Amino acid sequence: MVVNRFGRPGPRWTAAVLAFVVTAGLAVIAGTASAASSMTVATALATQNGQTATVVGYVVGEPTATNTVLRSTFTGDTAIAIADTASETGTPRMLYIQVTTSYRGTFGLRTNPNLMGRSVTVTGTLTAYFTHGGLKNPTSMALTGAPPTQPPTPTATPTPIPTPTGGPYDATYYRDAVGKTGPGLRGALHTIIKAQTKVTYDQVWDALKSTDQDPANPNNVILIYTGQSISKARNGSGVDDWNREHVWAKSHGDFGTATGPGTDLHHLRPCDVSVNSTRGNKDFDNGGSQVTEAPGNYTDADSWEPRDADKGDVARMIMYMAIRYEGEDGWPDLEMNQSVTNGTAPYIGKLSVLLQWNMSDPPSAFEKNRNQVIYDSWQGNRNPFIDHPEWATAIWG
Structure with missing residues (x-):
């Protein structure tokens, strides 16, 4: 029973009011604490x-x-x-x-x-x-806020490519590409990177031992898709060996292993033999079942999703091939598209997914070093999307 200040029974709702006041006070305190827990x-x-x-x-x-x-x-x-x-x-x-x-x-x-x-x-x-x-x-x-009364003012000249940051090759190797976008950028990059020294398929073995050398162990190479460090001497066709993975599957355009796109080091990587076989000639996309011999990679009937650490590498290798090979010298005109059922056509998908991978997995030190070794010691050309990842959206975005 609630008693008033004169000692007589008070209204029954007094307790309820007190409970409400206390509860409301706690709610205010809790709300204040929650707001205080956020940061700038x-x-x-x-x-x-x-x-x-x-x-x-x-x-x-x-x-x-x-x-x-x-x-x-x-x-x-x-x-x-x-x-x-x-x-x-x-x-x-x-x-x-x-x-x-x-x-x-x-x-x-x-x-x-x-x-x-x-x-x-x-x-x-x-x-x-x-x-x-x-x-x-x-x-x-x-x-957490109302819409602005005026839309924000965009930059004076909206463009998907930023002002060049002065990369080490911008004033020399890329001088005819810097500042361009869209088809102009694409054409300039093709002209630049098609000037290269070609290697034979046999030479690829020695090249990969140099381009993909383990920085922590000069006797080993790092394998794509698994990240495994394995002896350079274990190249071959045995179950536990490593072989030459064509990231742009050589059947997509049917260029095989002849000197040209079939031997271009910018898309050839050391790979576990069984993992290479499982990937086959599949296009690239998200999803599927995890690959037993290569955890972190996923595959289904028609596509392959590499582990997160290789997603950007794969995207930039595919982009290089699409710019480098434009139907000249008897080679097919390679291009990315939105399909994962390209068969022997000179296409690989999915473009939208590859663009996402390029953004989510920026070039690593290993990838940058690989680009440099190919340029300095083997082919004399560079993968521009390693030097400037933003050029991908400038062309295809």
Whole structure:
């Protein structure tokens, strides 16, 4: 029974009111604590330690490379960049957010370009993305602010290729390509990279022992798809040997192993014999069942998904072949498309997936060194998409 200040029974609802007041007070406190637990973009960039955190920021573009964020003409739904202010244009002050499958329909910028300038709250793992401060594997993404009254002002000249950053070969090897985009860039790169020294299929054995040497063990090579380090001397056709994998399957265009596309080191890699056989001549796509002899790789009847560490490598090798071989000198005109049933046609898919892989797995030190060794010691030409990954979207995006 509730008693009033005169010692007489009070109304029955007094207890309920007190309970409501107490509960409401706790709710306010809890809400305040939750808000206080979120962090700014600046704090998130300084806390790249793998912890789970909630970050609040404004959507300022789509990251496509370490120092490249598109402000318009978006190419995909797999990543967004956020900042502490909606007008931010400096990539060092942006946090790159991975947008996983379940959130792409709502937070992908290609599908939702009106998200530019909106405030979002994201919970996930603070870790590098595109070799840049980032947040991956989000468990929650939510809009936290009203739409801006004016759409954000795009850059003065929207273009999917950034101002050249002055790479070591931009003023010499790539001088006729820098600053171009679309068909102009494609044509310039083809002219540049088709000037090469060709190697024979027998020479490929020795070349791969040099291009794919294990940095930690000069007696070994690193195998594609598995990452295994294996003796250089174990090249051959035995079950536990390594052989020459044509990443652009040689049946796609039926060029075989004759000198030319069949011996181009920019798409030939050492590979476990049985894994090479399992991959066969399949196109590239996401999905399938995990490959027993190569965990992290997936395959089905018509496609192959390499492990995450090789996705970008594969994409850039395929892109190189599509630019290098344009139907000249009796060779087929190679091209990427959206099919995974290309058979012997001179095509490989899927283009959209390869573009995503190029963005999600930037060139590693191993891949860059491989490009340099081919240039210095074997063919005298370079894979431009290792030197400039952003050129992929500039051509195909």
